[in-house]
Amino acid sequence: MESKEKYLLRMEHVSKDFYGTKVLKNINISVKSGEIIGLVGENGAGKSTLMNILFGNPIIHETGGFEGKIIFDGKEVNFASPFDAINAGIGMVHQEFIFIPGFTAIENILLNKEPTRYSFFSEIFGDKLNVLNREEMKKRAIEAIKILGIELNPEIIVKEMPVGHKQFIEIAREIDRKLLKLLVLDEPTAVLTESEADIAMKAIKKLAAKGVSVIFISHRLQEILDSCDRIIVLKDGSVQKELIPSDTNPREVAEYMIGHELTKSIWKSKEIRKISETILEVNNLWVDMPGEQVNGASFKVNKGEIFGIGGLTGQGKLGIANGIMGLHPAEGEVKFKGKPIFLNNSKYVLEQGIAFVSEDRRGLGLILDQPIFKNITFTAMQIKDMFLKSLLGGLIKWSDDKAMFKITREYIDALQIKCESEKQLVRELSGGNQQKLCMAKVFVLQPELIFVSEPTRGIDVGAKSLVLDTLCEYNRKYGITIIMASSELVELRAICERIAIVDEGRISGILPPTAELVEFGLLMLGIKSKKRETIGK
Amino acid sequence: MKKKIQNIIENFGLPRIIIFLFLVLLFILTPFVGIRFDTSINDIIVRFGMNGILVLSLIPMVKTGCGLNFGLQLGIIAGILGAVISIEMEMIGFTGFFTAIGIAIFFAVIFGFLYGLLLNKVKGDEMVVATYVGFSSVSFMSIMWLMLPFKSPNMIWAYGGSGLRTTINTKGYWFHVLTDFLKIKIGNYIFFPSGTILFFAFLTFLVWAFFKTKIGTAMIVVGSNTDYANSCGINVDKMRSISVILSTVIAAIGIIVYQESFGFIQLYTAPLFMAFPAVAALLLGGATVGKASIKNVIIGVFLFQSILTMTPSVVSNIIKSDMSETIRIILSNGMIVYALTRITRVRT
Amino acid sequence: MRKKSLTKTMNPSVLFLINYAVPIIFIILIAFAIPLSGLSGLYFIRELMIRLSRNSFLILALLIPVMAGMGMNFSIVLGAMAGEIGLIFITDWQIVGISGMLLAILISTPIAVLLGYFAGIVLNRAKGREMVTGFMLAFFMNGIYQLFVLFGMGNIIPISNSSILLPRGYGIRNTINLLGIRQVLDKLIPLKIGDILIPVATFLVIATLCVFITWFRKTKLGQDMRTVGQDNEVARVSGINVENTRVLSIVISTVLACYGQILFLQNIGTMNTYQSHEQVGVFAIAALLVGGASVAKANIPNVFIGVILFHTMFVVAPRAGKALMGQAQLGEYFRVFVSYGVIAFSLALYAWRKRVEKENERKKIMNYRKSILAK
Structure with missing residues (x-):
């Protein structure tokens, strides 16, 4: 019993399901005061759900709460909102910046917790009419920045700061909270240079030395190994393993994270086809897609193959297709069939015979309030x-509804799209059928190469295999080259002939589908192994 | 059952139901206050023909997602230019009417093109910018009406001063050329302005047909989902520009039909607030900021004009004072405020 | 996505010209128009003095919603209506002098608070299009005001003084004489320099409002409004009640506009019952924009520069029009055109710049990433 008292945070038997799907199963985690815990896991392993539970995020309550209990600072807690969690002494630094660009560093660090001075009017109208105490604000901001150990003028407007410094503002804001006991950092170093990341890690250690516990979420495994006291690996909603950095190595962590395999391979095809003709060559591609930036990716795709792109969420695997298709600003050199193609011009790219099945089905893949037949035929x-x-000798181009209906019926049959009629609104279809519709829309264009992003996200199991089978069929039957980006390694390894793993916006390696699972994991975690064999460079 | 009613209210919108009930009440009251039912109906039909095209002109811009065209006055100015130039040229009858329309289209295309360029630069804030573009162009033209060298004695001030009159009579030029075309008389009190209604029907057909073509389809795509349009390789800005030009051109034709039926060309500050009743009528017909159809135009103009026709006669007879202006203000502006506060996004 | 060469060539002086295009154009216009008008310096100063005292308060009422990111508050017209209702009542009860004015303020304050609260709620439901909604709301409420004053007063609401009622026995007349409070504040502290009367007390009131606004910016509520104004979402996650803060800013603005209108009408001395408030919003906003403000940024100097430039033009334009074209009417139209044109131009410029800046910001971040990642 006594040993438990040392723990600042204990999460006991925490489970959570969303609409019947178990996302967290009996999680037990404890954090000591001043301890730095590294939290590692694939997408969907449950990291963010766990943190949402800890913070009392409304989404947890709206979906029926959670099982188990959380003991923080000796008391059982169940926060009703993030503000309660903050008041109890838990802070969080998010991956995306949350601050006011037009404010100074001081104002941002003390956002909505500004010290005030008494003013007469507050007697009548309440505390809101107290005057800000600017000197006190400055003092506290400087203190917080000092703990961080960086050179930063607090009077400067955040908008004008170097991008790397902006992340520190958020950390400083949390440090400033006097009762901060636990700090959660979600990928805090993603936008920092190496030297800045070093400073940030040092600051975190300093904080821990003062007794603040830290939960550090990062996919940069080396950082975790270097600075954490303990590593907790989550997989499929349970704690897979707890490791001590000094007793482990990257390979072991990657193995726990991504799991062992029972069978050697799930590769569906018997042999790897020998294809040598290059159809698409990408050199030093940069794409400015929010949340999925690509930072100088280079790769080649062979004609007629199914090429997979994998990697953790936010690392840029989706940015590649979106960039080439002209949906987000892109720079770099892309050659299609040996001919350079212009970027940032969707129409041109489509005309070349490249098409795209977007991951954002309901957003830009379909027009939900239009009928099926129009959705399939608009692009074509x-x-x-x-x-x-x-009509009138080509003067008027009149839409030919009959031809539209005909082709729509063909695809409804071919892809087994379940619907009442070709005139049904797309909004009323299930996710799987909407996905098939997105594919039909692309097949109508008779492209030579298609990009497919997250083809099975959010659709049921039956539809999943049908979607993948359809892709394989069109690849084999019509020789369409397919570049498929997916978060599901399983499906990539099932149908792709080569799989590129993207990490921090670049291709960190290309593996055959038969490669060991842990190899994929290491690439995702940014560990470059010399021994690793890559193919097709 | 209760849920069903709630659903209907939700879909139809509370203000629309209130207005509809109000209108029914007005119709029921007509015989009791001593107003002829048939003349009221006749008024409504005539006003429908007068205003229908102006409301129709809003459709293209709503379809491409440019919002309600609060800058309708630009089209009206183009129409007025066409009208006064045709009179200056002493064109009479149908020739005059179509000359006016031809010249109006010429100006409307130019204005619409520039207006479209501007609206593409201010995406997301189209409506507020459009409102003030409309206002400032009307006041700019007020200066122009004073300064442009028109000579026709029927248009300039009789007592010497330079500049055009505030109202110009279309009698003797092309007054009622459409209204009287194929006019059908029913009894002493009712006539059916076939020409005006046919012309409205013809333009409505053209608008409908336009949205069946490749460009029209592309425009619908732009308005339904800009991201989807981008991913189809559609030039979004170009489609928006075309819709703005189209709206402006139709508005220009609309005001000429209005003048033809009304009998007067109103200059200076008269067009200042003409956009609001047109927008209100469209919204009353069931349109929203992001979605409008020809059905909305027809229902809206009918409801709106019915109320404008019926309230003065019925209400004045009951309370012995004219409340119609006040009711018009509350009704049309209230409808617009209501629509603006109902944020309907195409994407979910 | 397409190359925006515009943004690259923007050096500071071009930026300055674009930011202050409206005041610069105005200064040039006035520089031409003043000599044309042939007005004497003294006349000119007197007119400006009157207009400064008359209009500044109303324009100052616009500042707080700008701070809260709600743009130009077109619904200050609602405040003006509240003020007019107060004035109707004191005229009816024949309470004169400063006490009459204070009573008018007392009566209209709760009305203004109520209207402001209503406007705030409506504008919260139209986030991102506050301006056009506020503008339409003003039109709509004008109808309600008419219903109340033209049909309700003397009918449901007792009005004893038949001289302000229409001959039919109910409804207020088109013009009301405010003799009882005419210039009571302006002349409260008498001071004359030469021929020119200086409305000392009015200026003192305006100065007090300036001090209030400056102080208000420094309060916690002021800081909350600035935060909300910059980013609703960030404000929300840091625990600020965004909706409330926005409503408060509109309430304050509406109440100030109500006082502003009372101040304005005590100077004029007569009230057009159904028209006095109609153009309040447009003229105040145009003046503020002429003073160099934008939809997102407005301060006290903008107000005074705006009043001086805008009203100089108002005084000068009809005369210049007459001298130039032989028609005073031309100048009348011209100043209406300028009022609307200034607003159209400023709004368009702001909307355009907002987009360009967003793109530039992304470009900056992209270049930064390139610089640290491309080795």
Whole structure:
């Protein structure tokens, strides 16, 4: 019993399900005062759900709360909102910046917790009419910055600061809280240079030395190994393993994170086809897609193959297709069939015979309030002048509804799209059928190469295999080259001939589907092993 | 059952139901206050023909997501230019009417093009910018009406001063050329302005047909989902520009039909607030900031004009004072405020 | 996505010209118009003095919503209506002098608070299009005001003084004489320099409001409004009640506008029952923008520079029009055009810059990433 008293935070038997799907199973985690815990896990392993529970995020309560209990600072807690968690002494630094760009560093560090001076009017109208105490604000900001150990002028407007410094503002804001006992950092170093990341890690250690516990979420395994006291590996909603950095190595962590395999391979095909002709060559591609930036990716895709792109969420695997398709600003050199293609021009790229099944089905893949037949034919009409009748000697291009219906019926049959009629609104279809529709829309264009992003996200198991089978079928039957980006390693390894892993916006390696699972994990965690064999460079 | 009613209210919108009930009440009251039912109906039909095209002109811009065209006055100015130039040229009858329309279209295309350029630069704030572009262009033209060298004695001030009159009579030029075309008389009190209604029907057909073409389809895509349009390789800005030009051109034609039926060309500050009743009528017909159809136009103009026709006669007879202006202000502006506060996004 | 060369060529002086295009154009216009008008210096100063005392308060009422990110508050018209209702009542009860004015303020304050609260709630439901909504709301409430004053007063609301009622027995007349309070504040502390009357007390009131606004910016509530104004979402996650803060800013603005309108009408001395408030919003906003403010940024100097420039133009334009074209009407139209044109131009410029800046910000971050990652 006594030993438990040392722990600042204990999460006991925590479980959580969303609409019947168990996302957390009997989690037990304890954090000592002044301890730095590294939290590692694949996407969907349950990291963010766990943190949402800790913070009392409303989404947890709206979906029926959680099982188990949380004991923080000796008391059982169940925070109703993040503000309660903050008041209890838990702070969080998010991956995306949360601050006011037009304010000074001081104002941002003390956002909505500004010290005030008494003013007469507050007697009548309440505390809100007390005057800010600017000197006190400055003093406290400087103190917080000092703990961080960086050179930063607190009077400067955050907008004008070097980007790397902006992350520190948020950390400083948490440090400033006098009762801060536990700090959660979610990928805090993602936007920092190496030297800045070093400073940040040093600051975190300093904080821990003062007795503040830290939960550190990062995919940079080396950072975790270097600075954490303990590593907790989450997998599929349970704690897979607790490790001590000095007793382990990257390979072991990656193995726990990504799991062992029972069978050697799930590769569906019998042999790897020998294809040598290059169809797409990408050199030093930069894409400015929010949350999925690509930072100089280079790779080649062979004609007629299914090429996979994997990696953790936010590392840029989705940015590649979106960039080449002209949906987000891109720079770099892309050659299609040996010919350089212009970037940032969707129409041009589509005309070359490249098409895209977007991950954002409901957003830019479909028009939900339009019927099925229009969704399937819109793009082809605009790009290839299909489904149009010429009237008055070509002066008027009139939409040919009959031809639209015909082709729509063909695809409804071919892809087994479940719907009442071709005139049904897309909004009313299930996720799986919407996905098939997105594919039909692309097949109508008769492309030579298609990008497919997250084709099975959010659809049921039956539809999943049908979608993947359809992709394979069109690849084999019509020789369409497919570049598929997915968070699911299983499906990548099931149908792709080569799989590139993206880490921090670059290709960290390309592996055959038969490669050991842990190899993929190491690439995702940014560990470059010399022994690793990569193919097709 | 209760849920069903709630659903209907939700879909139809509370203000629309209130207005509809109000209108029914007005119709029920007509015989009791001694107003002829048939003349009221006739008024409504005539006003429908007068205003229908102006409301129709809003459709293209809503369809491409440019919002309600509070800058309708630009089209009206183009129309007025066409009208006064045709009179200056002493064009009479149908020739005059179509000359006016031809010249108006010429100006409307130019204005619409520039207006479209501007609206593409201020995406997301189209409506407030459009409102003031409309206002300032009307006041700018007020200066122009004073200064432009028009000569026709029917248009300039009789007592010497330079500049055009505030109202110009279309009698003797192309007054009622459409209204009287194929006019059907029913009894002593009712006539059906076939020409005006046919012309409205023709333009409505053109608008409908336009949205069946490749460009029209592309415009619908832009308005439904800009991201999807981008991913289809559609040039979003170009489609928006075309819709703005189209709206401006139709508005220009609309005001000429209005003048033809009304009998007067109103200059200076008269067009200042003309956008609001048109927008209100469209919203009353069931449109929202992001979605409008031809059905909305027809229902909206009918409801709106019915109320404008019926309230003065019925209400004045009951309370012995004219409340119609006040009711018009509350009704049309209230409808617009209501629509603006109902944030309907196309994407979910 | 397409190359925006515009943003690259923006050096500081070009930026300055773009930011202050409106005041610069105005200064040039006035520089031409003043000699044309042939007005004497003394006349000019007297007019400006009157207009400064008359209009500044109303324009100052616009500042707080700008701070809270709600743009130009077109719904200050609601405050003006509240003030007018107060004035109608004191005229009815024939309470004169400073006490009459204070009573008018007392009566209209709760009305203004209520209207402001209503406007705030409506504007909260139209986030991102506050300005056009506020503008339409003002039109809508004008109808309600008419219903109340033209049909309700003397009918449901007792009005004893038949001289302000329409001949039919109910409804207020089109113009009301405010003889009882005419310039009572302006002349409260008499001071004359030469021929020119200086409305010392009015200026003192305006100065007090300036001090209040400056002080208000430094309060916690002021800071909350600035935060909300910059980013709703960040404000929300840091625990600020965004909706409340926005409503408060509109309430304060509406109440101030109500006082501003009373101040304005005590100077004029007569009230157009149904028109006095109609253009309050447009003229105040145009003046503020002429003073160099934008939709997102407005301060006290903008107010005074704006009043001086805008009203100089108002005084000068009809005369200049007459001298130039032989028609005073031309100048009238011209100043209406300028009022609307200034607003249209400023709003368009702001909307355009907002987009360009967003793109630049992303570009900056992208370049930063390139610089640290491309080895």
